[in-house]
Amino acid sequence: MVGLGILLGSLPGLVIHMVMMATTTSISLVLVLLFIPLLLGFGMMFQGTLYPVLYKKLTGSSVDVLTQRVLKGRKAAIRSGDFVVFLIGARANNDFDPYYQWMGDSMAKMWKELEDNPDLGCLSTEYYFGPTGHLTVQYWKSLDDLNRYARNMSNKHAGPWANLMAKGRMSSDYGFWHEAFEVKEGKYDAIYVNMPPIHLGNAIGSSLEDCKGKYTSAAGRAGKTDGSDYAKEIGSPDY
Numbered sequence: 001m002v003g004l005g006i007l008l009g010s011l012p013g014l015v016i017h018m019v020m021m022a023t024t025t026s027i028s029l030v031l032v033l034l035f036i037p038l039l040l041g042f043g044m045m046f047q048g049t050l051y052p053v054l055y056k057k058l059t060g061s062s063v064d065v066l067t068q069r070v071l072k073g074r075k076a077a078i079r080s081g082d083f084v085v086f087l088i089g090a091r092a093n094n095d096f097d098p099y100y101q102w103m104g105d106s107m108a109k110m111w112k113e114l115e116d117n118p119d120l121g122c123l124s125t126e127y128y129f130g131p132t133g134h135l136t137v138q139y140w141k142s143l144d145d146l147n148r149y150a151r152n153m154s155n156k157h158a159g160p161w162a163n164l165m166a167k168g169r170m171s172s173d174y175g176f177w178h179e180a181f182e183v184k185e186g187k188y189d190a191i192y193v194n195m196p197p198i199h200l201g202n203a204i205g206s207s208l209e210d211c212k213g214k215y216t217s218a219a220g221r222a223g224k225t226d227g228s229d230y231a232k233e234i235g236s237p238d239y
């Protein structure tokens with residue numbers, strides 16, 4: 001299902017490409033300029049309603065981004081122990097290719113495996129799509145867990161990875177990347193204002209606490225001050 005979405009998501013690129021080829025530069029430029037705000041506007045309209053429901057249906061994600069779960073006020077994500085932030089992305093360098101669907105579906109199978117087996121070490125998964133391609137944001141217990149999962153041939157990563165590597169060597173149609181950051185306990189700042197639980201705040205083992213005391217300021221949340229350095233000249237922290 002995710003793969004189908006990704007495949008359909010590349011359709012606008014194909015349409016723009018065809019329009020570009022079929023018309024003069026000035027006409028196609030006008031069409032593209034009209035098309036982009038239309039797409040963005042449509043997306044924005046459903047950001048808080050239809051999109052979260054579709055997202056849950058397509059990805060099977062446990063992330064509940066529905067607006068009724070909004071936590072009012074300022075909340076900080078607090079957890080004990082180090083953790084890893086893992087960003088992994090892929091990009092279709094071509095306009096339209098059925099292989100993207102296969103890639104997307106492989107990705108969804110991995111997410112499900114990780115969610116069904118929390119012992120593997122993945123704490124949460126969220127998926128995004130933007131102008132630079134597809135992005136999955138994950139939190140992990142440790143780099144060891146992450147690498148152990150990635151290399152184990154019994155898991156749903158190694159097979160598709162080998163396939164993708166083979167494809168990647170053959171052509172430059174598929175772009176992919178990842179970044180992994182090890183975060184030390186207490187050495188980070190994660191704040192959510194009037195948001196449903198997301199990201200680190202929604203990861204297994206995290207708690208969301210009111211931004212009071214040392215959690216009042218950004219430096220305080222990152223363990224550098226006692227929180228009293230909040231920039232009061234900008235606004236009150238007590239809303």
Ligand SMILES: *[C@@H]1O[C@H](CO)[C@@H](O)[C@H](O)[C@H]1NC(C)=O
Binds near residue numbers: 148153154155
């Ligand atoms: C690989 O994964 C399987 C299934 O989860 C597990 O039984 C096995 O112990 C793992 N192997 C290693 C080397 O971690």
